[in-house]
Amino acid sequence: MSFELIDGKHVSNSIREEIKERVSNLLNEHSRVPGLAAVLVGDNAASEIYVRNKRKACENVGIYSEEYKLPEETTQDELLNLIDDLNRNDKINGILVQLPLPNHIDESLILKAVSPQKDVDGFHPVNAGLLFQGEPKFIACTPHGIIKMFEFYNIDLQGKNAVVLGRSNIVGKPASILLLQKNATVTICHSRTKDLEGILKEADIIVAAIGRAHFVTKKMVKKGCIVIDVGINRLDNGKLAGDVDFENVKDLCSYITPVPGGVGPMTITMLLWNTMVSLENSIS
Numbered sequence: 072m073s074f075e076l077i078d079g080k081h082v083s084n085s086i087r088e089e090i091k092e093r094v095s096n097l098l099n100e101h102s103r104v105p106g107l108a109a110v111l112v113g114d115n116a117a118s119e120i121y122v123r124n125k126r127k128a129c130e131n132v133g134i135y136s137e138e139y140k141l142p143e144e145t146t147q148d149e150l151l152n153l154i155d156d157l158n159r160n161d162k163i164n165g166i167l168v169q170l171p172l173p174n175h176i177d178e179s180l181i182l183k184a185v186s187p188q189k190d191v192d193g194f195h196p197v198n199a200g201l202l203f204q205g206e207p208k209f210i211a212c213t214p215h216g217i218i219k220m221f222e223f224y225n226i227d228l229q230g231k232n233a234v235v236l237g238r239s240n241i242v243g244k245p246a247s248i249l250l251l252q253k254n255a256t257v258t259i260c261h262s263r264t265k266d267l268e269g270i271l272k273e274a275d276i277i278v279a280a281i282g283r284a285h286f287v288t289k290k291m292v293k294k295g296c297i298v299i300d301v302g303i304n305r306l307d308n309g310k311l312a313g314d315v316d317f318e319n320v321k322d323l324c325s326y327i328t329p330v331p332g333g334v335g336p337m338t339i340t341m342l343l344w345n346t347m348v349s350l351e352n353s354i355s
Contacts, residue, residue, distance in 0.1 A: 074324040075224070077299075079216075082223045083336035087132055090343050094133040097350060105350040106135040107165040107191065107342070108157050112150060112176065113143035118169045125167070128339050134346055135162065147176045151184055158186040164353065165191030165346035188353070191345035194240065202248055208352070209345045214246035216337025217278065217299055218253070224326065226297060228253035234271055235259050236287070236314070237280035242301055246278050267291075279314035287315040289323065298327040301334050 098104050107129055109122045122138060129136040139153060150172075157166050166189045172178050182190075187197035193211035201207050210218075221228060233255040237243035247257045255276065260267055271277060271291040279287050280301035292298065302314030313330030321327050328334055 074321050075326050077220050077224060077326050077328045077333060079220065079328060079333040079336040082220050083216075083340040085223065086219060086337075086340050086344065087128075090134075090340075090347050091132040093347055093351070097347075097354075098133070101354055103350060103354070104133055104135050105165065105346045106137070106160075106163045107167065107346045108137045108139065108160075108163045109167045109169060110139045110141070110150070110153065110157075111169045112141045112145050113173050115169075115171070118171075122169055125339055125342065128343055129346075132343055132347075134343060137163065143173055145173075145176075147180070150176060150181060154181065154184045158184075158189060163189065164349035165189055165342070167192055167342065189349060191342055191349060193245070193345065199240070199245070202245060205252055209348070210249070210341070211241055211245040212338045212341035212345065213242050213280075213301060213334060214249050215341040215344075216334060217246060217301075218249050219337060219341070220299070220328070220334075221253075226326065228255045228276070231255045231275040231297075232273060233257050233276040233278065234274035235278045235280070236271070237261065237278075237282075237301075239280065242280040243278075246280070250276070250278075277315075281314055283314055284312040285314070285316040287320065289316065289319045292320050292323050294323050295325045296323060298324050299334065300328050300330050303330060303335060 094104055109125055111118055111122050126136050157163050166185045168181055182194045187195045190198050190209055193209040198209045202210060233250045235243050235247045238259055238261045247259050251257045260270055268291050272293055276297045278299045282302055284304035298315055300313035300315040304312050306312050311331050
């Protein structure tokens with residue numbers, strides 16, 4: 072069967088145009104623009120590229136941004152002091168602490184130190200709890216982006232059998248809650264799941280987020296399935312690959328996301344969205 076490619080770049084650009092317009096309105100009506108602070112500790116090449124892309128994205132939609140690049144030996148107390156300063160800085164509406172952090176820093180403690188009102192990653196327990204209750208303030212960016220893609224392509228999730236492959240706090244768990252709130256019937260699978268192939272074979276929707284290249288194969292996917300590939304894995308040849316064996320799976324699908332160019336562009340876009348919403352909430 073013929074499949075339709077879910078183009079994350081196209082969806083992302085559409086949302087960014089809305090962000091740009093709303094940011095312009097904030098400037099014209101309130102003389103303020105949203106502000107995002109990105110904090111990077113240590114020398115992580117992938118994280119540096121990600122932060123640089125976020126800076127460019129902010130510039131493109133009119134969001135003010137600051138970057139704090141701290142050395143690897145930065146102490147936990149020093150990082151906590153910086154976060155406290157940013158929590159009290161009225162120019163900053165969103166705080167992003169780039170993960171992973173060095174081993175000597177308690178990641179959970181740092182994420183909890185970010186004010187829930189500025190937690191644009193949606194990782195704070197308060198925001199995770201609000202999402203669980205169906206009253207979200209900030210939704211984790213990647214799962215939020217997935218839902219936005221479904222909405223853009225008018226994909227009805229109601230009653231669909233959705234399988235989320237992965238149970239991380241960043242993607243798997245929030246994605247499953249969002250799908251449930253859209254009235255899908257949700258199964259979460261992980262490394263201890265029995266008969267994984269059988270469960271995936273029954274899925275109307277698969278969200279793959281386990282970080283294993285080409286893990287989801289043709290024999291795991293039924294005809295007409297909608298496949299969302301969150302994975303970004305670098306192969307030995309330097310190319311990027313998702314968690315899904317795209318070339319061999321695509322012809323079974325009704326919709327499928329590519330890697331790159333699928334879910335990836337949506338993550339930064341929803342970070343911009345949350346930063347904008349943070350300012351809107353503070354002045355409403």
